[in-house]
Amino acid sequence: MKTASKIYTGLVMLFLFAPIAILLVFSFNDSKSLSVFSEFSLHWYRELFRDSETLGAVRNTLVLAVCAALLSTAMGTAAAVGIHKLKSRYMRAVMDTVTNIPMINPDIITGISLMLMFVFVGRLFGAATSLNFATMLIAHITFCLPYVILQVLPKLQQMDKALPEAAMDLGCTPMRAFLKVEVPEIMPGIVTGLIMAFTLSLDDFVISYFTSGNGFQTLPIRIYNMTKKTVTPKMYALATIIFFVILFLLLLSNLTDADTVQAVRTAREKKKAKNKA
Amino acid sequence: MKKKASGNLTLIRRLALAPYSFWAALFIVVPLIFVAYYAFTDLQFRFTTDNITRFFTATSTVADETGEHEVRTYVLIFLRSLKLAVISTVICLIFGYPFAYLISKAGARTQSILITLIMIPMWMNFLIRTYAWMTILQDTGILNGFLGMLGLGRIHIIGTESAVVIGMVYDYFPYMILPIYSVMAKMDVKLLEAARDLGCNGVGVLRRVIWPLSLPGVISGVTMVLIPSISTFYISQKLGNGKFYLIGDAIEGQYAANNLHFAAAIAFILMVILLIGMAFMQRFANKRAAV
Numbered sequence: 001m002k003t004a005s006k007i008y009t010g011l012v013m014l015f016l017f018a019p020i021a022i023l024l025v026f027s028f029n030d031s032k033s034l035s036v037f038s039e040f041s042l043h044w045y046r047e048l049f050r051d052s053e054t055l056g057a058v059r060n061t062l063v064l065a066v067c068a069a070l071l072s073t074a075m076g077t078a079a080a081v082g083i084h085k086l087k088s089r090y091m092r093a094v095m096d097t098v099t100n101i102p103m104i105n106p107d108i109i110t111g112i113s114l115m116l117m118f119v120f121v122g123r124l125f126g127a128a129t130s131l132n133f134a135t136m137l138i139a140h141i142t143f144c145l146p147y148v149i150l151q152v153l154p155k156l157q158q159m160d161k162a163l164p165e166a167a168m169d170l171g172c173t174p175m176r177a178f179l180k181v182e183v184p185e186i187m188p189g190i191v192t193g194l195i196m197a198f199t200l201s202l203d204d205f206v207i208s209y210f211t212s213g214n215g216f217q218t219l220p221i222r223i224y225n226m227t228k229k230t231v232t233p234k235m236y237a238l239a240t241i242i243f244f245v246i247l248f249l250l251l252l253s254n255l256t257d258a259d260t261v262q263a264v265r266t267a268r269e270k271k272k273a274k275n276k277a
Numbered sequence: 278m279k280k281k282a283s284g285n286l287t288l289i290r291r292l293a294l295a296p297y298s299f300w301a302a303l304f305i306v307v308p309l310i311f312v313a314y315y316a317f318t319d320l321q322f323r324f325t326t327d328n329i330t331r332f333f334t335a336t337s338t339v340a341d342e343t344g345e346h347e348v349r350t351y352v353l354i355f356l357r358s359l360k361l362a363v364i365s366t367v368i369c370l371i372f373g374y375p376f377a378y379l380i381s382k383a384g385a386r387t388q389s390i391l392i393t394l395i396m397i398p399m400w401m402n403f404l405i406r407t408y409a410w411m412t413i414l415q416d417t418g419i420l421n422g423f424l425g426m427l428g429l430g431r432i433h434i435i436g437t438e439s440a441v442v443i444g445m446v447y448d449y450f451p452y453m454i455l456p457i458y459s460v461m462a463k464m465d466v467k468l469l470e471a472a473r474d475l476g477c478n479g480v481g482v483l484r485r486v487i488w489p490l491s492l493p494g495v496i497s498g499v500t501m502v503l504i505p506s507i508s509t510f511y512i513s514q515k516l517g518n519g520k521f522y523l524i525g526d527a528i529e530g531q532y533a534a535n536n537l538h539f540a541a542a543i544a545f546i547l548m549v550i551l552l553i554g555m556a557f558m559q560r561f562a563n564k565r566a567a568v
Binding site for chain 2: 023106114
């Protein structure tokens with residue numbers, strides 16, 4: 001890269017990471033100040049681990065994200081298989097349009113629309129509050145589904161049509177042919193879809209905000225409630241932990257990434273060849 | 278025998294689509310009908326257009342240097358949202374486009390590192406990221422501390438429209454870079470070389486080859502920044518002055534005050550305007566693609 005490009009890259013990275021760096025630094029600040037660093041301390045981390053409400057929210061978020069990711073991946077994969085085989089162009093266009101709606105609509109509209117329906121149906125049954133874990137799970141599955149479908153569908157289109165037919169000619173039942181031949185082919189799409197659904201669910205605030213009841217609080221909603229009042233650097237400690245968890249997961253996925261493994265291998269071989277010479 | 282087996286397969290595939298069709302109808306389509314239903318009814322669920330009329334006609338007084346003015350409250354809020362979202366999108370495009378180009382020209386390893394770096398902030402909760410900006414931009418915050426250290430005067434930025442724009446640009450910048458990058462990464466280098474061989478200079482290659490080819494990425498980037506910016510409510514609450522500021526705040530405020538019918542009306546109007554806007558953008562894109 002040329003010098004100008006390097007400077008530009010540096011400036012963009014500074015802009016992207018300066019706020020995060022500030023969070024990290026001030027999470028270790030002894031005093032409550034957010035602009036003057038007085039002394040290094042783990043005070044806010046101790047406070048965080050004593051805050052049972054926040055820890056409960058972390059647990060809720062994980063439970064919700066795991067449920068939403070698994071259910072939306074199962075339903076979305078099945079849907080992609082079905083959509084792939086649709087013969088009617090009209091039906092295909094209808095499915096594509098409906099699937100696009102949650103992705104194009106602003107989150108606030110998806111949230112409001114689901115909330116209005118839940119409240120209306122709840123009133124029909126005479127419930128005072130109709131928003132709870134179930135409504136949130138429904139909402140999360142709904143906004144994750146399109147992303148799963150869009151990951152799996154291209155894999156089905158890339159697959160050789162003759163493969164499942166060959167399996168059946170060789171005596172496989174259709175179900176067996178699907179499980180043994182098609183599923184392994186589209187597996188990368190399913191896994192990416194699952195991961196996307198999981199992270200989308202973890203990070204969602206807006207839709208959760210409108211569809212959550214009073215009893216069930218996820219981490220983003222907890223953060224929202226915390227930032228409504230004056231904030232203690234406790235939240236910075238939380239942000240720091242989240243940052244390092246993400247970094248750890250990224251490094252892990254990078255290490256297992258086939259390209260990286262390949263790159264490392266070639267580098268090693270080159271080194272060996274050099275040593276021999 | 279074989280025919281029967283493939284018949285079974287088709288049946289299984291039809292059934293595979295059934296749960297999603299049911300789910301999509303019930304939780305994607307029906308809720309949107311509920312938005313329209315609430316928007317056009319009063320508290321007793323009788324038909325009314327009052328909510329919609331209220332959006333366009335409700336007025337309030339604002340005071341500025343030239344005196345007090347009677348303004349249309351929600352129309353003004355909408356126009357302000359549109360203005361800030363467009364400014365943020367343009368800034369993201371101006372700075373994101375060259376950056377996406379830079380990444381696409383780097384070596385394979387650098388590319389994957391840079392893309393990962395851009396994605397890290399996206400995985401941090403956006404509430405926390407926005408909150409970090411609040412502490413930076415505060416009157417007693419880090420930015421002013423830094424300016425003071427340099428001997429420059431303090432600036433008051435928190436609570437202004439600039440602060441909201443900074444927040445929007447920061448939160449949605451990666452959404453502009455990633456789609457443009459993914460189009461540019463697939464661009465055939467031979468096309469650029471051919472353009473040069475045929476006598477195009479640098480600007481010509483950019484204007485006649487790179488820009489038109491990257492247009493699909495630009496359009497999806499613009500959509501991905503514009504739509505969340507125009508409908509946000511947290512950024513304006515934390516970095517703006519915290520009152521009814523943007524259209525998202527208006528919806529959230531009505532929801533919090535339990536005025537569900539009016540909240541639905543604002544959401545309905547926003548949705549219709551966005552749909553029209555997107556249809557126009559799609560037509561523009563198709564026309565450009567045809568040329």
